[in-house]
Amino acid sequence: MAGIDFGNMNCYLAAARNKGIEVLMNDYSLHATPLFNSIIQLKNGDIGMKVMYLNEERIFTPEQVLACLFTHLRLLLSKSLGADINECVMSVPFYFDEKQRLAVIAAGKIASLKIRLINEHAALAYNYGIYKGMNLPKSEEPPKIVAFVDCVGGHYFDLLLRDYFVVQFKEKYNIDVTKNPRAMFRLLDECEKLKKQMSANSQNIPFHIECFMNDVDVSGSMQRTQFEEMAQHLFEKINLMLHTLFERAQINVEDVSDVEIIGGSSRIPRIKQIIGEFFKKEPRTTMNQDDAIARGCALRSAMFYPAYQMKEFALEDPFDLVMEASKLPTEKSVAELLKIEKDMQAADQRATERSDAKNALEEYCFRMQHTFEDTKACEGKVTEDVRLSCLNECSEVLEWLDMNSTELQKKQIECRHSELEKYCKPALSKLFAVSEAKKEKQADVKQEDSNQNGKDQPNQDIEAKCEDENVDNKTSSNPKPECNDAEMD
Incomplete structure (x- = not known):
């Protein structure tokens, strides 16, 4: 029950859970996940991306690059939802043809992700219709028209x-x-x-x-x-698109009751002004301008599951897809690319584990250096030779890591970590044994003091009680003053 907004610059993730739609965050606690992170320059017109991967020059197809992105998004969804996600609803631009859509689906197969595609405006309509569709037309009435400009954004x-x-x-x-x-x-x-x-x-x-x-x-x-x-010149294209929309739909501007705008660029004041002047009313931004499409995808995904009680309606796109004569990935090629993708995932996992082992060893070395550099804390507990020996061993391990940082494997690092722990353990045992003994001695002294105070307290209470009784006896022995008649008068 997950939805992905596959945008031009960023991707957004949303899921249906906790009786609502939640927009998920990535590893950096952001809603937007960049679509690209590196600069690749192609020297020829071939379709492919030449990059360095594992110290080897590789050429990736667009489907492979998309699959890498989809794998990352799938892992983010699985981590956020606490379950393995293998299917989702994804939005694509309205102008994507059949070839491009099949390429996206093929990239999903490489990433072990079953994708259901819908258009961006359809996802927006789902988001709008679920929450604000009280006055929408009849369910069987199709959308009038869809217009777009693919070079303005x-x-x-x-x-x-x-x-x-x-x-x-x-x-x-x-x-x-x-x-x-x-x-x-x-x-x-x-x-x-x-x-x-x-x-x-x-x-x-x-x-x-x-x-x-x-x-x-x-x-x-x-x-x-x-x-x-x-x-x-870009603003003029937006104005031209609006005129084209109403000419093809054969409706009047006055017949439009509500105008909703989304997208990051909808925050530009000039765009709001153009839309407001055309429709003669202020455009609304009641939906989240960045997450609206991702929410719509998640809503569409929830409709496929009976556990969610959703409003029943469907949306038909008012255009036909035309299949072009072009080469698309075959089942055999997709299987080969899937194997490559799994090998890359395994390589990434090994690199992550190796990096974690290296960081753990460095952290241990720094902690030991901080411990044994404190001469005051070590005085009387470990000898000076042992202290300096532990410091030298930590320095040698750090130098070993720096000199062989690109060649070391996880097992080698873990083995060196274990050896260093064995080397420093006797000194640490002596150091902390003395500290624990001091703590126990201090605790015993505090306990004795508290026991002594407890014994003295009853005697103090008895003395205080006796003093109070003496005061009461003295008070009672003194006769009360008698009032004479003169005073009474």
């Missing part, structure tokens, strides 16, 4: 800003950012932050990047009005 606004500052930095700092892929990526990331800040602030927004390229610090700034002028 948050990423294209980021690219626009990046290209602008590439020119600015070349004139201002005499550096060509296009020759450094890492610098281009850093600039793109900074431009995305700048875009988000301009959506919330109309003032001039500065930014600064240290050691950007060739040890040069760069800075820049931009206002929202300047950004809107630069992106005017």
Whole structure:
């Protein structure tokens, strides 16, 4: 009962549990999982990605790269839900053709994940219809029309800003950012932050990047009005799409009762203004602008399970898929890629276990160094030769780890860890044995003091009681003063 929003830049995970829809977090406690994490430059037009994997140059197909991502998402879902997840509902862009959809399904098979595909707008409709569908049309009435522009989105606004500052930095700092892929990526990331800040602030927004390229610090700034002028051609595409939508649907703008917008770029004030002016009403943002599609996928997934009582309705996409003549992964090739994927998972698992063993050994060495460097704590408990010997052994182990960090295996590290523990154990036993003896002695002294105080307490109570009785006797022996008649009068 899981849903995945497969976006252009990020992926979002959601699941149906605890009588609701929950958006899940990744390893970094974030809802958004980046779709790519590295820069790959292709020198030819072949479809493939050349990367270094396990000190070996490998070429991965797009299906393999997607499978790596899906495997990571599947593990995140399994970890969050506490069960092995092997099927889900995933959204894809409306304009994906049959070939692209089958490639996504093939990538899911490689990742041992059974995928049910729905369109992004369909997932949004499920999310909207479940919670706000009281006044929707009849269930048998199909959607009117779907229009889209595949070259307008948050990423294209980021690219626009990046290209602008590439020119600015070349004139201002005499550096060509296009020759450094890492610098281009850093600039793109900074431009995305700048875009988000301009959506919330109309003032001039500065930014600064240290050691950007060739040890040069760069800075820049931009206002929202300047950004809107630069992106005017993208805003015009949105306006054109809205006109095309109503021309093809053959309905009037006045017939629309509600307008809901989602997506990260829906926060840009100019886009809200364009939509509001076209529909002559303020667009609503009552649904989560980032997680709405993932929630819709999770809702669609929950409909397949009878344990969840869901509102019965279905959604038909108003378009036909056309199969193109192209080469798609066969069952045999998928099986081969699945074997490669499992081998890669096993290699990743070995690398993780090796890293954990290395970190555990380093932590133990640092802890021992901290213990035996305290001369005051070791004085009178272990000899100076033993203390220095333990410190030298820890230093040798750390040096051994640094010199052979890429060649050591998990068993070798664990064996050295065990040897170091055996070497330091006698000294630690003496050190902590003396400490425990002191603690026991202090505890015995405290117990004796408390017992002595307990014995003295009854005597004190008796003396106090006797004093109180004497006071009472003295008080009772004194006659009460008599009042004479004069005083009475």
